[in-house]
Amino acid sequence: MYKKILILVDNSQVMSKVVEYTYSLFPEATLYLLSVINLGPFAGYYTKTVFREMKSLAEETLNRLELLLEEKKGKFQTEVLEGEPVNVLLSYAKKKNIDLIVLQTHAGLSVNKIKIGSTTYKLLINSHVPVLLLNEDIEVKNSPKILHPTSGSKYSEIATVEVGKLASYWDSEVEALILREPKEKIAERVRELLRNFHVESTITYADESEINSILKRAPFSDIIIGSRGSPRPSYKLHNIFKPFSLDPTLKLLVAFLPKPLLLICD
Template sequence: MVYRKILIPTDSSEVSLEAARHALEIAKAMNSRVYAVYVVDIVPFIGLPTEGLWESMKVILEEEGKEALKKIEDMAKERGVEIKTEILEGTPAKEIVDYAKRKDVDLIVMGTTGKTGLDKLLLGSVAEKVSKRAHCPVLLVKKIEKNEEE
């Protein structure tokens, strides 16, 4: 399988950066085009007045997104991989799946927090939703705890 276009969704977490490292290595090996996105999650703010709190939170989240995407851009540059970045707004899983379709990507590489139990039931998992709804393969990268004895 050749992956011509790879999408890296990020949420600025360490596991999403680990996923980006995997995606960029695949992209380098296959000479793939890479897209990275950060989704400003509007769900917590639905129903709030658009001015005031939402506007200030949106600015903070967009800044977080710019920083997260800059880290991935720097990683891509180090590896000689071209990348296009974009900040999206909406429900993360839906925006990621829709973006992947629009760009006709062949592979989505993203981190997963490994939520279980009540957290998973209440919050759901963006990675799980993306993997179920995506039109292409999804590579989920989990955080690996370092064993202190090694």
């Protein structure tokens, strides 16, 4: 499975849970812990002073995470870079041939407003590798049960194949949630693809809005895996739910984030 995993590190205490969770899913992978210093409004006269302080905080966090992984005998590398987070992240991912990017997101809901941070949004639109979004409510489980929402598109089929690989690797059960018509035809195709991996799977059907159906089934799973769609320019506005850039369904799913969410790119 994924052999090189890039984790964007910030200075929050939850990062220990993020690293431990990622390691639990992929204990054989090398984890690349990257802290990006974004000076932003601090650029200017006091740039050097601010940079030193921010770098010191970043190194302190990375040292704490290194100790955690050393105790687990995990493989890892750490680095501190400066720049705009997503640009640095994607450039680093390409340079290191990263298989998966992990991001602890601060998306959420406020009154009549869906909040998706600029880092999360830009990463989802531009990443050429799978992205795993995590919130603060992370629970490590053996053989995590997978919820796989699918629209039956060719990009969703790519995700179904990846779901099969992951379910086989984790020895997990899969619940495929069929979102679109023709539901029976899509369901049969999903069964066909998953049979190649000899995993236990069930099929359920969306019986109301897509987001409500996903949220209704999420409590019975441990991780949600679907397709973000193609990152190529002509398809940049596609995702698994509707052919628009981060349509309301995907925005709500990221905002609620009831479970870890793994989005597969082509």
